[in-house]
Amino acid sequence: MRHIERHKTHRIGWLRAAVLGANDGIVSTASLVLGVAAAGAASKDILIAGVAALVAGAMSMAAGEYVSVSSQADTETADLERERKELAADPAHEHDELRDIYIARGLDAELAAAVATQLMAHDALGAHGRDELGISDALAARPVQAALSSAATFAIGAVLPLLVVFLFPVHWLMWSVAISALLFLALLGSVAAYAGGASVTVAAARVTFWGALAMALTAGVGALFGVAA
Structure with a gap:
C-alpha cells in the first residue's frame, strides 16, 4: 500500500537552524543600525557597522551551531555505542526493555514481546536508538548542515536592513529600517x-x-548615548 501522507518532521533540523539564522540576522542587524543611527552617526558609519555585524554574526552563528550540534551528535554517538555494548552483553534484558516500552505505549504483553523480537531481529540498535533513546534519522544532529544553514540565512537576513541603509537617506533611516525589518x-x-x-x-x-522589542530597546540605548555625547 502506497504511503501518501506528507509530514513535516523531516524538516525540523534545517528549518530550525535556518529560521534562527535569518531571524537573528534581521533582528540583530536592524537593532544595531537603529542604535547607531539613534546615537547620531553618519550614514557611512552606520553602513560600516552593519556590514561588520553581518560578518561577525554569520561567523558566530556558524561556530555556535556547529559546536552545539556537535555536542548533541557526540552525546547521541556515545549513547548508541553504550547501547551497542549492552545489546552484545545481555540481549535478553534489552529485549525486555523494548517490550516494556511497547507495553507502556498500549500494546498487550504478548504483542509487545513479538514486536520487540521482530524489530531486534531486523535492526536491534536502530530499534533501541529510536524507541529507548529517542534518536531518529529525522531528528539526528547534523553539525555541518546546521552551521551552514545558520550562517547563510543570517547573512541573508542581515543584508535586508543593510539594503535599506544603502537606499534611504539618514533622516529617514530609523523609520524605514524599523518598518522594513518588521x-x-x-x-x-x-x-x-x-x-x-x-x-x-x-x-x-x-x-x-520580539523583533520590535529588540529594536526599541537598542534604539533607546543609542539615543541615550547620543544625548550623553
Whole structure:
C-alpha cells in the first residue's frame, strides 16, 4: 500500500537552524543600525557597522551551531555505542526493555514481546536508538548542515536592513529600517510556519513582537548615548 501522507518532521533540523539564522540576522542587524543611527552617526558609519555585524554574526552563528550540534551528535554517538555494548552483553534484558516500552505505549504483553523480537531481529540498535533513546534519522544532529544553514540565512537576513541603509537617506533611516525589518520578520515567520505546517498568524506575530522589542530597546540605548555625547 502506497504511503501518501506528507509530514513535516523531516524538516525540523534545517528549518530550525535556518529560521534562527535569518531571524537573528534581521533582528540583530536592524537593532544595531537603529542604535547607531539613534546615537547620531553618519550614514557611512552606520553602513560600516552593519556590514561588520553581518560578518561577525554569520561567523558566530556558524561556530555556535556547529559546536552545539556537535555536542548533541557526540552525546547521541556515545549513547548508541553504550547501547551497542549492552545489546552484545545481555540481549535478553534489552529485549525486555523494548517490550516494556511497547507495553507502556498500549500494546498487550504478548504483542509487545513479538514486536520487540521482530524489530531486534531486523535492526536491534536502530530499534533501541529510536524507541529507548529517542534518536531518529529525522531528528539526528547534523553539525555541518546546521552551521551552514545558520550562517547563510543570517547573512541573508542581515543584508535586508543593510539594503535599506544603502537606499534611504539618514533622516529617514530609523523609520524605514524599523518598518522594513518588521515586514521582513513577519514574512519570515509566515514562510517558516508554512514550511513546518504551523499557524502562519501565530508565527508572524511572535517574531514581529520580539523583533520590535529588540529594536526599541537598542534604539533607546543609542539615543541615550547620543544625548550623553
